Amino acid sequence: MPLSISFAAEKLPSKGSLIIAVPDGGKLAPLAKQLDKTTGGAISRAIQIKKFKGKAGASFSLLAPAKTTLDRIVVIGVGDPKKLTAVDAEKFGGTVLSTVEKTDGAATLLLEPMKAALSDADLAARAATGAYLRDYKFDAYKTINKPKGGLSRLSIASKAAAGARKVFAEYKAIASGTIVARDLVNEPSNILTPPEFAKRARALSKLGVKVEVLGEAQMKKLGMGSLLGVGLGSQHPSQLVVTQWNGAAKSKKPLAFVGKGVCFDTGGISIKPSAGMEDMKGDMGGAAAVTGLMHTLASRKAKVNVVGILGLVENMPDGKAQRPGDIVTSMSGQTIEVLNTDAEGRLVLADALWYTQKRFKPEFMIDLATLTGAIMVALGQEFAGMFTNSDELAARLTQVGNDEGEKVWRMPLSDTFDKMINTPNADMKNIGGRYGGSSTAAQFLQRFTNDVPWVHLDIAGTAMGSPKNAISRTWASGYGVRLLDRLVKAYYE
Ligand code: BES
Ligand code: MN
Ligand code: ZN
Numbered sequence: 001m002p003l004s005i006s007f008a009a010e011k012l013p014s015k016g017s018l019i020i021a022v023p024d025g026g027k028l029a030p031l032a033k034q035l036d037k038t039t040g041g042a043i044s045r046a047i048q049i050k051k052f053k054g055k056a057g058a059s060f061s062l063l064a065p066a067k068t069t070l071d072r073i074v075v076i077g078v079g080d081p082k083k084l085t086a087v088d089a090e091k092f093g094g095t096v097l098s099t100v101e102k103t104d105g106a107a108t109l110l111l112e113p114m115k116a117a118l119s120d121a122d123l124a125a126r127a128a129t130g131a132y133l134r135d136y137k138f139d140a141y142k143t144i145n146k147p148k149g150g151l152s153r154l155s156i157a158s159k160a161a162a163g164a165r166k167v168f169a170e171y172k173a174i175a176s177g178t179i180v181a182r183d184l185v186n187e188p189s190n191i192l193t194p195p196e197f198a199k200r201a202r203a204l205s206k207l208g209v210k211v212e213v214l215g216e217a218q219m220k221k222l223g224m225g226s227l228l229g230v231g232l233g234s235q236h237p238s239q240l241v242v243t244q245w246n247g248a249a250k251s252k253k254p255l256a257f258v259g260k261g262v263c264f265d266t267g268g269i270s271i272k273p274s275a276g277m278e279d280m281k282g283d284m285g286g287a288a289a290v291t292g293l294m295h296t297l298a299s300r301k302a303k304v305n306v307v308g309i310l311g312l313v314e315n316m317p318d319g320k321a322q323r324p325g326d327i328v329t330s331m332s333g334q335t336i337e338v339l340n341t342d343a344e345g346r347l348v349l350a351d352a353l354w355y356t357q358k359r360f361k362p363e364f365m366i367d368l369a370t371l372t373g374a375i376m377v378a379l380g381q382e383f384a385g386m387f388t389n390s391d392e393l394a395a396r397l398t399q400v401g402n403d404e405g406e407k408v409w410r411m412p413l414s415d416t417f418d419k420m421i422n423t424p425n426a427d428m429k430n431i432g433g434r435y436g437g438s439s440t441a442a443q444f445l446q447r448f449t450n451d452v453p454w455v456h457l458d459i460a461g462t463a464m465g466s467p468k469n470a471i472s473r474t475w476a477s478g479y480g481v482r483l484l485d486r487l488v489k490a491y492y493e
Helices: 030-038 043-048 087-100 119-133 160-188 192-206 216-222 226-231 278-284 285-299 344-361 375-380 393-404 415-419 435-447 481-491
Strands: 004-008 017-023 059-063 072-079 105-110 149-158 210-214 239-246 253-265 307-314 326-327 334-338 364-369 383-388 407-410 454-458
Touching: 004 119, 004 481, 017 030, 030 043, 030 105, 030 481, 043 059, 043 105, 043 149, 059 087, 072 326, 087 149, 087 393, 105 364, 105 375, 119 149, 149 160, 149 375, 160 278, 160 285, 192 210, 192 239, 192 253, 192 285, 210 216, 210 375, 216 226, 216 344, 226 307, 226 326, 226 344, 239 285, 239 344, 253 285, 253 326, 253 344, 285 364, 285 481, 307 344, 334 344, 344 435, 364 375, 364 407, 375 383, 375 415, 393 407, 393 454, 393 481, 415 435, 435 454
Parallel strands: 004 149, 017 072, 017 105, 105 149, 253 307, 253 364, 364 454, 383 407
Antiparallel strands: 059 072, 210 239, 239 307, 326 334, 383 454
């Protein structure tokens, strides 16, 4: 059962767990002080014994505190309220949940006013968002040894409860989109085939999103030889999903988001080594982020026109699979010599990007793709690689990425990288040289953008195999949804 999160008036509860938020310095606010008195000073003594100073993330618990009917009192640090960012407030909420998630029943977080850099309402709503994201688990397939019980309700007691409730309705739409993306990325590939993914994308229509699914016959008619070549070895047909959210006037150009959706990447005939290959169930992280983003934008009825395109394929070795050395013709008419069947993501995006700009004439296109191992070598797991022909989009994404804690780092495109994908046998080849693998991959994509303002986000390091943190505990982080929702909200609504 997902955790239920609510907001209530600033009052001391009489049951369950109580979490007291304490800012830098370790001083108790009035209501907490009153409770301390009731307990005969147990809380303030514990603060001294622990040398607790209210540092962000520090916490301790008192069980069955005397003279109260509470199960426990948890004291947790907020850090310096004046320096608190939205990201900090979410981390704080995640940490709050961690202190009580295994306890049964209900918990109350007492957030007394603390003159923070965020308004009290925003602080409470951000903390709720952090708790909500942290609570996400991927355990649907566990039938034995599944942890039972645990926290069922978290109430946040604040003077700003009404305001927080309102803000949280929007934040919850954003976090839900992140969870949609996490679920898709965590799902194994025997379940989440391209047709199954398309079916799940169709569910967006319940939120008012227009969804079309193009099958192989339609894609063949459109000339998508590049995308279709990747799926030749699979038993599951490739799909191109076109989703549209129209929240603004018809005359407004749409924003376009395009996701790589390789439901499993064995490498194809250029097969990958077996160690770690299971991670390639997450090679649809780009398509998952686009799906989650559409979910969010529709849920919060964003006043903007957006298209979300998913290129869904499975890359398998087979008698029918494409071979190294094959030459395919893309929808753009440009031919590609496939020298490595494991460089398949760019082949999928080549046709998806061309189709997107041709059909929708978008304001810009942003693609998300778990495209290269090289981006992880360059940037690790905290930053997505950003490649773009627009300085304006680069600046905006950098800003919103920092604000939302889904960071990007700009990487270079250049003529030198572009030349590296030339080949005598066709218009281009699908691999570059030994070096700069993420840039040559981006350069390949750029040849299919038709000079539309465009950003490529290489999310190989950020979408999957994610290190656990305060607000994300599973293999899939859901990276990209919050970044792009914020971009839309800040600049295009
Ligand atoms: N899906 C992989 C990239 C990847 C690797 C994502 C590890 C996440 C974790 C992509 O299709 C791929 O295989 N890329 C190759 C490109 C090479 C053949 C030019 C790579 O990065 O090795
Ligand atoms: Mn590959
Ligand atoms: Zn791949």
